[in-house]
Amino acid sequence: MGAHPADSLLYRHLWSTEEIHRYFDDKGRIKVWLQILSALASAQSEVGIIPHEAAVAIAAHADVELFDLEEVACATRATGHSTFGLIRSLRCVLPEEAAEWVYYGATVQDLTDTWTALTARYVLDIVDRDLGHLLDTIAGLAIAHRDTVMCGRTHGQPGLPITFGFKAAVWASELSRHRERLRDIRPRIEVVQLGGALGTMEFWMPESERLLSAFAARLGLGVPDIPWITARDGVAEFLGFLGMMSSTLAKIGQEVYELQRPEIGELAETWTPGQVGSITMPHKRNPELSEHLVTLAKVIRSNAGLGLEAMVHEHERDGRSWKTEWLAVPEACLLACTALVLCCRLADGLQVNADRMKDNVDACAGYLMSEPVMRVLSAKIGKHSAHTLIYEATMNGRANGLSMRDALLANREVLTHLSVSEIDASLDLDVAVGAAGMFVDRVLKTLDTPRSKNGGAR
Template sequence: MSSHLTDSVVYGHLWTVPELHDLLDDAGRTRGWLQILVALAAAQAEVGLIPDQAAAAIAEHARTDRVDLVEVGAGTRATGHSTLGLINALRAVLPEDAREWVYYGATVQDVTDTWFGLVMRATADVVARDLDRVRAAAVALAGRHRDTVMCGRTHAQPGKPITFGFKAAVWIDEIDRHRARLAQLRPRVEVVQLAGALGTLEFWGPRALDLVRAFATRLDLGAPDLPWLTARDRVAEFLGFLALVTGTLAKIGTEIVELQRPEIGEVGEPVVAGTVGSITMPHKRNPELSEHLDTLARIVRSDAGVALEGLVALHERDGRGWKAEWLALPEACQLTGAALAFATRLLEGLTVDAARMRANLDSHGASLASEPLMAALAARVGKHSAHDKVYAAAMAARDEGVDLGERLVSEGLLTEAEVAAARDPARSLGMATAFVDRVLARDPDRG
């Protein structure tokens, strides 16, 4: 049993997804490291640094079913070295003539940073796919509710009419920027590390640069211009990106938490039969999916902060920030995968109560039309004077418990026809529906 929730058989479904957990648990990490050692040996044989038969033997034996993880752990503790336990366990199963050639000239960071490149690539694949799924669900909402009028709110207070489609379009636009960011950063972060002791590659002599290229090609990763032993901006950028993605999902979730409150009641999470909101209050239906998106995002932001600390590194190798990434990167990747899966479920199953949205809007009377009312009056007295007069009328109407429109008519500032025209939500929507159309036009498959 593990103490980390991503490994929990009880709670793991809240913190990870199977494909990323399988990549990042002990077996997955060891499988990745062995893949790297096989690729390194093959590349070294290709450029003439080790015998071909040694590379073939390493490829045959460097498999998780040939290496005992318990033994690797014991060797790691006994030596105090991050990979010597694995090296010794692997050497024990290799033919004698191949034992000296495994891990030839490489360092811990060559293996682990290259593994980071593989992890970031695999995670980027999941993020790209699932961002598309979240986006597709938001696109469906935006199209379906292009004209669904609701109360727009600022500072958690009613402001003026918008449409729910406009709200969803803002989500889509943000997601699209994340998709663009991901495409731009992938070539920077999906790279190998082959640096040797200090980043000068001196162990491998004049064939070192050819080796780096061959190594990268075999792993389908990029070959960086320089080693990045203490240049940790790649990891920091990737975790910063994951923090941005989960931050957007948390914003969407928080919005749904608020709109699902019974006092507002404009949207609802999908509910699976048998889901219990409270063990003491049976009537409760909690916004579990929406709320959890914020929880996940908070931890990913913390992990991104750890990665940013790693930018401050000492000399040509510094284990402090780099080893902290061993915890932060796998955790952030898994939490992001979980957040995307939850967000997809949330938006695909979201219920929207258009009638409640309109009722909530209408319940505020003419007050949410204060801007078009002010514009109508401004044509006669000027904008700033109109603001002062409508403001005074609004405060008086609130104190007296009457409608703003009635108050403006009673003061002779506007006619009933002008108030009725201003209260038409279409007068206050501005470009909301046009913005929805602009976002939806990005999708060539929409009919």
């Protein structure tokens, strides 16, 4: 069993996915580091800094399968240096004439920060793909339930009628903005780091600028305007994005968690026979997916906070701040990708109980329509006077167990301003949901998903 839940055979599925985990384990990390070292040697050869034959040899031996990771680990611990163990192991497998040219002039942050940029690209590709799937599913819910009336709630209490499609459209709009943010931040984050000892690229003069461009081109990354050894805003923005995105997933999960409560019963996670909710209470079906989305987002947000802490750097290099990212970035990426997989599963299997939604609206005995009644009355006596009158009528009606309609009809002052037909018209549910359907349609028109384009065909 691993020390971190993401490495646990028992619990890995809750904190990681196979796709993302194999990128962050030792083998996956070193594989990418070797790719970077190979690209650096190739770029240095192109601009005439190292011999072409050396670059070819380095590329041929930059294969993680050639290394004993235990030996690399031992050398890392023995030297007390983050990458010296790997460099020593790589030099040992290289021909003698190439061994002196590996990692030529580079420093730890050139390697590890470029790894961070490649990692961001890899993770954002996964996030964009899974966000697209989730957004399409949520769009389908908005389409299917555009006119499914339910209680809208504020402060945990029934307020006005809305539609479930409206609620889903709010989720879809927020998820869509995250995809926009993802595309916006990529040019700022997916850039190489190559500065040498202090970022001035002194070791590679006068070919430093050509080398930087050649190195970036080989990795498919952008070229920064200046090395970002102490400028960690890109990493902080990346972690902040993961924190925001996962918080939206947590909001969706929390809503399902609340509405799955049996006394509400409007939504439910899919349930598979054999799934156990409690070892002591056999009847339970716990909202495991939605609950865990909230947990994951809390940890990701804490890592985003560490990203902000790491922005405070001293002088031209500060391991105290920079190395904080070594913990925060992998964990945030693992958990964010896991959260997306779980939220997709939640949305794909979400059970919507439209009948229970209607029953809960009916159970409010018409009081959800207090604002529409007040609006009609406002046109006759003014908004604030109407509020006072409807407040008195509804408080009295609730205290005496009356429906909203009966409470209004029992109030003589209300009847001096509103006819029975006007009261009945203002209690109409179709009127009370306002522009919910219009907003659903507006959101769907902005989405670039299969279901939003074809009207929700499943």
